[in-house]
Protein backbone atom coordinates (compact mmCIF):
# COMPACT_ATOMS: atom_id res chain seq x y z
CA UNK A 238 0.00 0.00 0.00
CA UNK A 239 2.81 2.45 0.78
CA UNK A 240 4.02 4.33 -2.27
CA UNK A 241 7.67 3.69 -3.02
CA UNK A 242 8.00 6.42 -5.66
CA UNK A 243 8.95 9.89 -4.46
CA UNK A 244 6.28 12.55 -4.55
CA UNK A 245 6.56 15.94 -6.23
CA UNK A 246 7.73 17.93 -3.22
CA UNK A 247 10.48 15.41 -2.56
CA UNK A 248 11.60 15.30 -6.22
CA UNK A 249 11.98 19.07 -6.27
CA UNK A 250 14.04 18.95 -3.10
CA UNK A 251 16.17 16.15 -4.48
CA UNK A 252 17.58 18.36 -7.24
CA UNK A 253 19.53 20.08 -4.43
CA UNK A 254 21.59 17.00 -3.68
CA UNK A 255 24.88 15.70 -5.08
CA UNK A 256 25.10 12.47 -7.07
CA UNK A 257 26.84 10.79 -4.10
CA UNK A 258 24.04 11.79 -1.72
CA UNK A 259 21.37 10.53 -4.10
CA UNK A 260 23.30 7.29 -4.56
CA UNK A 261 23.09 6.69 -0.79
CA UNK A 262 19.35 7.31 -0.96
CA UNK A 263 18.91 4.90 -3.86
CA UNK A 264 21.02 2.30 -2.08
CA UNK A 265 18.79 2.64 1.00
CA UNK A 266 15.72 2.28 -1.19
CA UNK A 267 17.05 -0.86 -2.88
CA UNK A 268 17.99 -2.34 0.50
CA UNK A 269 14.56 -1.53 2.00
CA UNK A 270 12.93 -3.18 -1.04
CA UNK A 271 14.52 -6.51 0.02
CA UNK A 272 12.80 -6.45 3.44
CA UNK A 273 9.25 -7.79 3.39
CA UNK A 274 6.51 -5.77 5.10
CA UNK A 275 5.75 -8.90 7.15
CA UNK A 276 9.20 -8.63 8.78
CA UNK A 277 8.53 -5.01 9.77
CA UNK A 278 5.15 -5.94 11.25
CA UNK A 279 6.44 -8.99 13.14
CA UNK A 280 9.36 -7.18 14.77
CA UNK A 281 6.83 -4.60 16.08
CA UNK A 282 4.09 -7.00 17.16
CA UNK A 283 6.51 -9.44 18.85
CA UNK A 284 8.86 -6.73 20.12
CA UNK A 285 11.84 -8.59 18.67
CA UNK A 286 15.03 -6.92 17.44
CA UNK A 287 16.24 -8.04 14.00
CA UNK A 288 19.98 -8.03 14.57
CA UNK A 289 20.43 -9.84 11.25
CA UNK A 290 18.85 -6.92 9.39
CA UNK A 291 20.98 -4.43 11.32
CA UNK A 292 24.09 -6.39 10.28
CA UNK A 293 22.92 -6.53 6.67
CA UNK A 294 22.41 -2.74 6.77
CA UNK A 295 25.98 -2.32 8.07
CA UNK A 296 27.30 -4.49 5.23
CA UNK A 297 25.79 -1.88 2.89
CA UNK A 298 27.79 0.84 4.68
CA UNK A 299 24.81 2.45 6.47
CA UNK A 300 26.11 1.67 10.00
CA UNK A 301 29.08 4.04 9.71
CA UNK A 302 27.87 6.22 6.85
CA UNK A 303 28.92 9.66 8.18
CA UNK A 304 32.42 8.65 9.36
CA UNK A 305 35.71 8.86 7.40
CA UNK A 306 37.24 5.62 6.12
CA UNK A 307 40.23 5.90 8.52
CA UNK A 308 38.62 3.39 10.90
CA UNK A 309 36.33 1.64 8.47
CA UNK A 310 33.67 4.35 8.01
CA UNK A 311 31.82 4.82 4.72
CA UNK A 312 33.03 8.40 4.14
CA UNK A 313 29.56 9.86 3.50
CA UNK A 314 28.16 13.10 4.85
CA UNK A 315 25.33 13.85 7.29
CA UNK A 316 22.95 14.90 4.53
CA UNK A 317 23.24 11.37 3.09
CA UNK A 318 22.66 9.91 6.54
CA UNK A 319 19.55 12.06 6.93
CA UNK A 320 18.25 10.94 3.53
CA UNK A 321 18.61 7.23 4.33
CA UNK A 322 17.00 7.69 7.75
CA UNK A 323 13.98 9.38 6.24
CA UNK A 324 13.67 6.53 3.75
CA UNK A 325 13.99 3.77 6.39
CA UNK A 326 11.47 5.50 8.70
CA UNK A 327 8.96 6.09 5.91
CA UNK A 328 8.79 2.31 5.53
CA UNK A 329 9.24 1.43 9.26
CA UNK A 330 12.39 -0.63 8.70
CA UNK A 331 12.87 -2.76 11.82
CA UNK A 332 16.54 -1.81 12.41
CA UNK A 333 16.19 1.96 11.95
CA UNK A 334 16.33 3.22 15.54
CA UNK A 335 19.22 0.91 16.51
CA UNK A 336 21.13 2.09 13.45
CA UNK A 337 20.61 5.73 14.51
CA UNK A 338 21.81 5.07 18.07
CA UNK A 339 24.73 2.99 16.73
CA UNK A 340 25.96 6.01 14.73
CA UNK A 341 25.29 8.30 17.72
CA UNK A 342 27.59 6.10 19.85
CA UNK A 343 30.41 6.08 17.30
CA UNK A 344 30.43 9.88 17.30
CA UNK A 345 32.04 10.32 20.77
CA UNK A 346 34.48 7.43 20.13
CA UNK A 347 35.47 9.09 16.87
CA UNK A 348 35.81 12.50 18.53
CA UNK A 349 37.16 11.79 22.00
CA UNK A 350 38.52 8.23 21.68
CA UNK A 351 42.17 7.13 21.65
CA UNK A 352 43.64 5.45 18.58
CA UNK A 353 43.31 2.07 20.36
CA UNK A 354 39.63 2.69 21.18
CA UNK A 355 38.92 3.68 17.58
CA UNK A 356 40.61 0.52 16.28
CA UNK A 357 38.82 -1.64 18.83
CA UNK A 358 35.30 -0.20 18.51
CA UNK A 359 34.87 1.72 15.26
CA UNK A 360 35.99 -0.93 12.77
CA UNK A 361 33.68 -3.69 14.10
CA UNK A 362 30.90 -1.10 14.42
CA UNK A 363 31.28 -0.25 10.74
CA UNK A 364 31.12 -3.90 9.68
CA UNK A 365 28.13 -4.66 11.93
CA UNK A 366 30.07 -7.14 14.07
CA UNK A 367 29.49 -4.78 17.01
CA UNK A 368 26.28 -2.96 17.89
CA UNK A 369 26.50 0.04 20.23
CA UNK A 370 24.04 1.49 22.76
CA UNK A 371 23.95 4.77 24.68
CA UNK A 372 23.44 4.69 28.47
CA UNK A 373 22.47 8.06 29.88
CA UNK A 374 18.91 7.85 31.30
CA UNK A 375 18.34 6.45 34.80
CA UNK A 376 15.20 5.67 36.78
CA UNK A 377 15.54 9.01 38.63
CA UNK A 378 17.40 11.01 35.94
CA UNK A 379 15.84 11.65 32.54
CA UNK A 380 15.64 15.28 31.46
CA UNK A 381 17.65 16.29 34.50
CA UNK A 382 21.00 14.71 33.68
CA UNK A 383 22.55 16.50 36.66
CA UNK A 384 20.65 14.00 38.83
CA UNK A 385 22.64 10.97 37.51
CA UNK A 386 23.23 8.48 40.32
CA UNK A 387 25.41 5.86 38.61
CA UNK A 388 28.83 6.10 40.22
CA UNK A 389 32.35 5.31 39.09
CA UNK A 390 35.46 5.04 41.24
CA UNK A 391 39.04 4.50 40.19
CA UNK A 392 40.84 1.52 41.72
CA UNK A 393 44.43 0.96 40.58
CA UNK A 394 44.13 -0.13 36.91
CA UNK A 395 40.32 -0.09 36.54
CA UNK A 396 37.10 1.76 37.34
CA UNK A 397 34.21 0.28 39.32
CA UNK A 398 30.71 1.27 38.19
CA UNK A 399 27.49 0.96 40.20
CA UNK A 400 23.98 1.95 39.16
CA UNK A 401 21.13 1.34 36.70
CA UNK A 402 20.41 2.80 33.27
CA UNK A 403 16.91 2.55 31.90
CA UNK A 404 15.07 2.66 28.56
CA UNK A 405 18.28 1.97 26.64
CA UNK A 406 17.65 1.35 22.92
CA UNK A 407 19.49 -1.81 21.75
CA UNK A 408 20.38 -2.46 25.41
CA UNK A 409 19.52 -6.15 25.18
CA UNK A 410 21.55 -6.77 22.04
CA UNK A 411 24.51 -4.35 22.07
CA UNK A 412 28.18 -5.40 22.31
CA UNK A 413 29.33 -2.18 23.97
CA UNK A 414 27.76 0.80 25.73
CA UNK A 415 28.70 4.46 26.05
CA UNK A 416 27.89 5.03 29.73
CA UNK A 417 27.77 8.23 31.74
CA UNK A 418 28.64 7.86 35.43
CA UNK A 419 29.53 10.21 38.25
CA UNK A 420 33.18 10.10 39.31
CA UNK A 421 33.89 11.47 42.80
CA UNK A 422 35.71 14.85 42.66
CA UNK A 423 35.40 15.04 38.85
CA UNK A 424 31.70 14.80 37.98
CA UNK A 425 29.99 13.11 35.07
CA UNK A 426 32.45 11.03 33.05
CA UNK A 427 32.02 8.81 29.98
CA UNK A 428 33.10 5.17 29.74
CA UNK A 429 32.97 2.45 27.13
CA UNK A 430 31.58 -0.68 28.79
CA UNK A 431 31.84 -4.07 27.09
CA UNK A 432 28.89 -6.42 27.34
CA UNK A 433 31.19 -9.11 28.82
CA UNK A 434 32.38 -6.86 31.69
CA UNK A 435 32.32 -8.48 35.12
CA UNK A 436 29.45 -7.02 37.15
CA UNK A 437 27.39 -6.01 34.08
CA UNK A 438 23.90 -7.39 33.51
CA UNK A 439 20.99 -6.69 31.21
CA UNK A 440 17.92 -5.92 33.36
CA UNK A 441 14.24 -5.64 32.56
CA UNK A 442 13.22 -5.66 28.90
CA UNK A 443 10.47 -3.13 28.14
CA UNK A 444 7.22 -3.90 26.37
CA UNK A 445 6.91 -0.55 24.62
CA UNK A 446 3.94 1.37 23.19
CA UNK A 447 6.02 2.58 20.23
CA UNK A 448 9.55 1.95 18.99
CA UNK A 449 9.07 -1.72 19.66
CA UNK A 450 11.56 -4.31 18.41
CA UNK A 451 14.68 -2.44 19.52
CA UNK A 452 15.68 -4.55 22.56
CA UNK A 453 15.02 -1.56 24.84
CA UNK A 454 16.23 -2.58 28.31
CA UNK A 455 17.67 -1.66 31.65
CA UNK A 456 21.42 -1.95 32.16
CA UNK A 457 22.59 -2.93 35.64
CA UNK A 458 26.10 -2.24 36.93
CA UNK A 459 26.98 -4.03 40.20
CA UNK A 460 30.64 -3.40 41.01
CA UNK A 461 31.16 -3.54 37.27
CA UNK A 462 34.85 -3.61 36.31
CA UNK A 463 35.81 -1.26 33.48
CA UNK A 464 39.48 -1.17 32.44
CA UNK A 465 41.24 2.19 32.76
CA UNK A 466 41.77 2.33 28.99
CA UNK A 467 37.97 2.42 28.51
CA UNK A 468 37.68 5.94 29.91
CA UNK A 469 36.22 8.05 27.04
CA UNK A 470 37.54 11.61 27.05
CA UNK A 471 38.81 13.12 30.29
CA UNK A 472 37.55 12.86 33.85
CA UNK A 473 34.54 15.18 34.21
CA UNK A 474 34.00 15.52 30.43
CA UNK A 475 30.94 13.24 30.32
CA UNK A 476 28.46 16.00 29.70
CA UNK A 477 30.54 17.34 26.80
CA UNK A 478 30.85 13.81 25.37
CA UNK A 479 27.09 13.19 25.68
CA UNK A 480 26.05 16.54 24.25
CA UNK A 481 28.37 16.26 21.25
CA UNK A 482 26.61 13.10 20.13
CA UNK A 483 23.08 14.04 21.17
CA UNK A 484 23.13 17.22 19.04
CA UNK A 485 23.72 15.12 15.91
CA UNK A 486 21.39 12.41 17.19
CA UNK A 487 18.53 14.91 17.30
CA UNK A 488 19.03 15.62 13.60
CA UNK A 489 18.87 11.87 12.93
CA UNK A 490 15.60 11.69 14.87
CA UNK A 491 14.28 14.68 12.92
CA UNK A 492 15.02 12.80 9.69
CA UNK A 493 13.28 9.67 10.97
CA UNK A 494 10.27 11.70 12.05
CA UNK A 495 10.10 13.39 8.64
CA UNK A 496 10.02 9.88 7.17
CA UNK A 497 7.18 8.84 9.48
CA UNK A 498 5.21 11.95 8.54
CA UNK A 499 5.80 11.41 4.81
CA UNK A 500 4.87 7.72 5.15
CA UNK A 501 1.60 8.52 6.93
CA UNK A 502 0.70 11.21 4.39
CA UNK A 503 1.51 9.01 1.37
CA UNK A 504 -0.55 6.18 2.80
CA UNK A 505 -3.66 8.20 3.51
CA UNK A 506 -3.53 9.91 0.10
CA UNK A 507 -3.27 6.51 -1.62
CA UNK A 508 -6.09 5.16 0.53
CA UNK A 509 -8.40 8.10 -0.28
CA UNK A 510 -7.67 7.78 -4.01
CA UNK A 511 -8.43 4.06 -3.93
CA UNK A 512 -11.69 4.63 -2.10
CA UNK A 513 -12.73 7.23 -4.68
CA UNK A 514 -11.83 4.81 -7.48
CA UNK A 515 -13.93 2.07 -5.87
CA UNK A 516 -16.83 4.49 -5.51
CA UNK A 517 -16.75 4.34 -1.69
CA UNK A 518 -16.19 8.10 -1.49
CA UNK A 519 -17.40 10.74 -3.96
CA UNK A 520 -14.81 13.24 -5.22
CA UNK A 521 -16.83 16.21 -3.93
CA UNK A 522 -16.84 14.60 -0.46
CA UNK A 523 -13.05 14.99 -0.54
CA UNK A 524 -13.38 18.78 -0.77
CA UNK A 525 -13.58 19.06 3.01
CA UNK A 526 -10.23 17.32 3.53
CA UNK A 527 -8.29 19.13 0.79
CA UNK A 528 -7.26 21.98 3.07
CA UNK A 529 -6.17 19.46 5.64
CA UNK A 530 -4.05 17.52 3.13
CA UNK A 531 -2.51 20.77 1.90
CA UNK A 532 -1.64 21.71 5.46
CA UNK A 533 -0.15 18.29 6.26
CA UNK A 534 2.02 18.31 3.11
CA UNK A 535 3.27 21.82 3.99
CA UNK A 536 4.20 20.73 7.51
CA UNK A 537 6.12 17.71 6.20
CA UNK A 538 8.04 19.86 3.72
CA UNK A 539 8.96 22.39 6.42
CA UNK A 540 10.10 19.63 8.81
CA UNK A 541 12.29 18.27 6.01
CA UNK A 542 13.74 21.70 5.19
CA UNK A 543 14.71 22.38 8.82
CA UNK A 544 16.20 18.89 9.15
CA UNK A 545 18.30 19.36 6.02
CA UNK A 546 19.43 22.78 7.23
CA UNK A 547 20.61 21.24 10.50
CA UNK A 548 22.39 18.45 8.59
CA UNK A 549 24.13 20.99 6.33
CA UNK A 550 25.38 22.78 9.44
CA UNK A 551 26.89 19.47 10.65
CA UNK A 552 28.55 18.89 7.27
CA UNK A 553 30.06 22.38 7.40
CA UNK A 554 31.62 21.43 10.75
CA UNK A 555 29.31 23.75 12.67
CA UNK A 556 27.02 21.51 14.73
CA UNK A 557 24.24 23.85 15.82
CA UNK A 558 22.58 22.54 18.98
CA UNK A 559 19.72 25.04 18.77
CA UNK A 560 18.98 24.24 15.13
CA UNK A 561 19.18 20.50 15.90
CA UNK A 562 16.62 20.98 18.70
CA UNK A 563 14.34 22.99 16.41
CA UNK A 564 14.50 20.30 13.73
CA UNK A 565 13.73 17.61 16.30
CA UNK A 566 10.70 19.51 17.64
CA UNK A 567 9.35 20.45 14.22
CA UNK A 568 9.75 16.99 12.71
CA UNK A 569 8.52 14.88 15.63
CA UNK A 570 5.54 17.18 16.32
CA UNK A 571 4.76 17.06 12.58
CA UNK A 572 4.98 13.25 12.58
CA UNK A 573 2.60 13.07 15.56
CA UNK A 574 0.18 15.55 13.97
CA UNK A 575 0.22 13.95 10.50
CA UNK A 576 -0.19 10.46 11.96
CA UNK A 577 -3.13 11.62 14.11
CA UNK A 578 -4.90 13.33 11.19
CA UNK A 579 -4.11 10.46 8.80
CA UNK A 580 -5.69 8.00 11.26
CA UNK A 581 -8.81 10.17 11.40
CA UNK A 582 -9.01 10.39 7.61
CA UNK A 583 -8.46 6.65 7.23
CA UNK A 584 -11.30 5.81 9.62
CA UNK A 585 -11.59 2.11 10.34
CA UNK A 586 -8.79 1.30 7.85
CA UNK A 587 -6.32 3.12 10.11
CA UNK A 588 -6.26 0.13 12.46
CA UNK A 589 -4.87 -2.17 9.74
CA UNK A 590 -1.23 -2.90 10.68
CA UNK A 591 -0.30 -3.30 6.98
CA UNK A 592 -0.93 0.42 6.40
CA UNK A 593 1.67 1.28 9.08
CA UNK A 594 -0.44 4.26 10.20
CA UNK A 595 -1.11 3.09 13.74
CA UNK A 596 2.56 2.03 13.98
CA UNK A 597 3.76 5.48 12.91
CA UNK A 598 1.33 7.05 15.40
CA UNK A 599 2.89 5.01 18.25
CA UNK A 600 6.50 5.58 17.10
CA UNK A 601 6.00 9.32 16.61
CA UNK A 602 4.93 9.67 20.26
CA UNK A 603 8.26 8.18 21.35
CA UNK A 604 10.05 10.56 18.97
CA UNK A 605 8.65 13.53 20.90
CA UNK A 606 10.11 12.11 24.12
CA UNK A 607 13.53 10.56 23.58
CA UNK A 608 16.91 12.25 23.15
CA UNK A 609 15.57 15.22 25.09
CA UNK A 610 11.81 15.82 25.26
CA UNK A 611 10.35 18.48 22.98
CA UNK A 612 9.40 20.53 26.06
CA UNK A 613 13.04 20.56 27.18
CA UNK A 614 14.19 21.42 23.63
CA UNK A 615 11.83 24.41 23.64
CA UNK A 616 13.24 25.54 27.00
CA UNK A 617 16.81 25.29 25.68
CA UNK A 618 15.94 27.26 22.55
CA UNK A 619 14.31 29.96 24.68
CA UNK A 620 17.36 30.03 26.94
CA UNK A 621 19.62 30.57 23.93
CA UNK A 622 17.44 33.56 22.95
CA UNK A 623 17.43 35.32 26.29
CA UNK A 624 20.84 34.43 27.69
Ligand SMILES: Cc1cc2nc3c(=O)[nH]c(=O)nc-3n(C[C@H](O)[C@H](O)[C@H](O)COP(=O)(O)OP(=O)(O)OC[C@H]3O[C@@H](n4cnc5c(N)ncnc54)[C@H](O)[C@@H]3O)c2cc1C
Nearest residue numbers: 371372373374379380404405406448603607608609610612
Ligand atom coordinates in the same frame (compact mmCIF):
# COMPACT_ATOMS: atom_id res chain seq x y z
C1 LIG B 1 11.58 4.74 22.95
C2 LIG B 1 12.59 5.31 23.87
C3 LIG B 1 13.94 5.03 23.67
C4 LIG B 1 14.92 5.57 24.52
N1 LIG B 1 16.25 5.26 24.32
C5 LIG B 1 17.19 5.77 25.16
C6 LIG B 1 18.59 5.42 25.01
O1 LIG B 1 18.98 4.70 24.08
N2 LIG B 1 19.46 5.91 25.91
C7 LIG B 1 19.10 6.73 26.95
O2 LIG B 1 19.96 7.12 27.71
N3 LIG B 1 17.78 7.05 27.12
C8 LIG B 1 16.83 6.61 26.27
N4 LIG B 1 15.50 6.93 26.43
C9 LIG B 1 15.11 7.77 27.55
C10 LIG B 1 14.77 9.19 27.11
O3 LIG B 1 15.90 9.87 26.68
C11 LIG B 1 14.05 9.87 28.28
O4 LIG B 1 12.77 9.26 28.36
C12 LIG B 1 13.88 11.37 28.08
O5 LIG B 1 15.13 12.01 28.18
C13 LIG B 1 12.92 11.98 29.12
O6 LIG B 1 13.26 11.60 30.40
P1 LIG B 1 12.15 10.95 31.36
O7 LIG B 1 11.47 9.87 30.61
O8 LIG B 1 12.83 10.59 32.62
O9 LIG B 1 11.10 12.08 31.60
P2 LIG B 1 11.17 13.27 32.67
O10 LIG B 1 12.48 13.95 32.59
O11 LIG B 1 10.73 12.74 33.98
O12 LIG B 1 10.07 14.23 32.09
C14 LIG B 1 8.67 14.00 32.22
C15 LIG B 1 7.93 15.21 31.65
O13 LIG B 1 8.29 16.37 32.38
C16 LIG B 1 8.85 17.36 31.51
N5 LIG B 1 9.94 18.06 32.22
C17 LIG B 1 10.96 17.51 32.88
N6 LIG B 1 11.76 18.47 33.39
C18 LIG B 1 11.23 19.65 33.02
C19 LIG B 1 11.60 21.00 33.21
N7 LIG B 1 12.69 21.34 33.90
N8 LIG B 1 10.81 21.96 32.68
C20 LIG B 1 9.70 21.65 31.98
N9 LIG B 1 9.30 20.38 31.75
C21 LIG B 1 10.06 19.38 32.25
C22 LIG B 1 9.37 16.60 30.31
O14 LIG B 1 9.44 17.40 29.16
C23 LIG B 1 8.33 15.50 30.20
O15 LIG B 1 7.21 15.99 29.52
C24 LIG B 1 14.52 6.41 25.59
C25 LIG B 1 13.15 6.70 25.78
C26 LIG B 1 12.20 6.17 24.94
C27 LIG B 1 10.76 6.51 25.17
